[in-house]
Amino acid sequence: MRFRDGPAVLENIGFTLPPGSFHFLTGPSGAGKSTLLKLIYLALKPSSGRIRLFDRDVAGIPRREQPDLRRRIGVVFQDFRLLGHLTALDNVALPLRIAGAKESLIRRHVPELLDWVGLGDHMNALPATLSGGQQQRVAIARAVIGRPKLLLADEPTGNVDDQIAMRLLFLFEELNRMGTTVLIATHNNMLVDRFSYPRLDLRDGHLSRPGIDSAVA
Numbered sequence: 001m002r003f004r005d006g007p008a009v010l011e012n013i014g015f016t017l018p019p020g021s022f023h024f025l026t027g028p029s030g031a032g033k034s035t036l037l038k039l040i041y042l043a044l045k046p047s048s049g050r051i052r053l054f055d056r057d058v059a060g061i062p063r064r065e066q067p068d069l070r071r072r073i074g075v076v077f078q079d080f081r082l083l084g085h086l087t088a089l090d091n092v093a094l095p096l097r098i099a100g101a102k103e104s105l106i107r108r109h110v111p112e113l114l115d116w117v118g119l120g121d122h123m124n125a126l127p128a129t130l131s132g133g134q135q136q137r138v139a140i141a142r143a144v145i146g147r148p149k150l151l152l153a154d155e156p157t158g159n160v161d162d163q164i165a166m167r168l169l170f171l172f173e174e175l176n177r178m179g180t181t182v183l184i185a186t187h188n189n190m191l192v193d194r195f196s197y198p199r200l201d202l203r204d205g206h207l208s209r210p211g212i213d214s215a216v217a
């Protein structure tokens with residue numbers, strides 16, 4: 001992957017995420033982790049190479065079908081991307097509302113999840129009134145509420161203490177147990193060591209991974 005005519009940012013990357021698997025994506029700052037996640041959730045087009053997503057070649061997916069595909073992916077963005085005019089509760093409810101879920105279900109599940117991530121007292125707060133760590137947890141709740149087929153999280157514990165980070169990992173594990181494929185980019189070695197999931201390690205755009213191969217599922 002290159003941006004315009006710049007140097008290669010990712011090179012010779014080949015791996016598969018088997019459905020239902022859980023992986024960490026590690027590597028130093030600038031190694032290409034965010035770029036790799038953006039390629040998977042179709043925010044970037046690869047300058048060369050092929051990506052398969054849900055058994056389809058991404059290059060062959062018409063633009064009009066992309067929103068539908070994206071809805072099957074939960075993403076925790078590094079910069080959160082919460083909607084500033086919506087409360088924490090309404091931000092988290094958004095994927096369910098878009099999917100046409102019943103309000104009764106939304107009223108039951110969303111507060112329960114916000115409670116779990118420690119935001120029970122901040123459900124009606126607007127993002128600007130929340131700390132970075134609190135906004136991050138709203139973003140995580142929004143990404144998991146619809147039980148996506150694939151969860152991609154870019155440094156999802158970057159703004160919280162170790163105790164909350166563990167709790168968030170338990171949430172990702174729970175989602176994974178229900179069938180979601182999980183890929184988490186992180187610098188947090190405590191988490192990587194504590195949860196013994198396989199690691200995809202990026203160094204200067206190259207992947208080293210003890211024991212897996214080929215495209216992205």
Ligand SMILES: Nc1ncnc2c1ncn2[C@@H]1O[C@H](COP(=O)(O)OP(=O)(O)OP(=O)(O)O)[C@@H](O)[C@H]1O
Binds near residue numbers: 003027030036
């Ligand atoms: N839009 C862009 N245009 C040009 N270069 C880019 C662009 N986005 C990322 N890069 C470059 O690609 C490389 C990888 O960046 P990326 O953000 O993927 O790294 P990262 O591993 O996620 O880093 P961090 O852990 O700091 O978020 C960097 O050298 C960065 O400067």
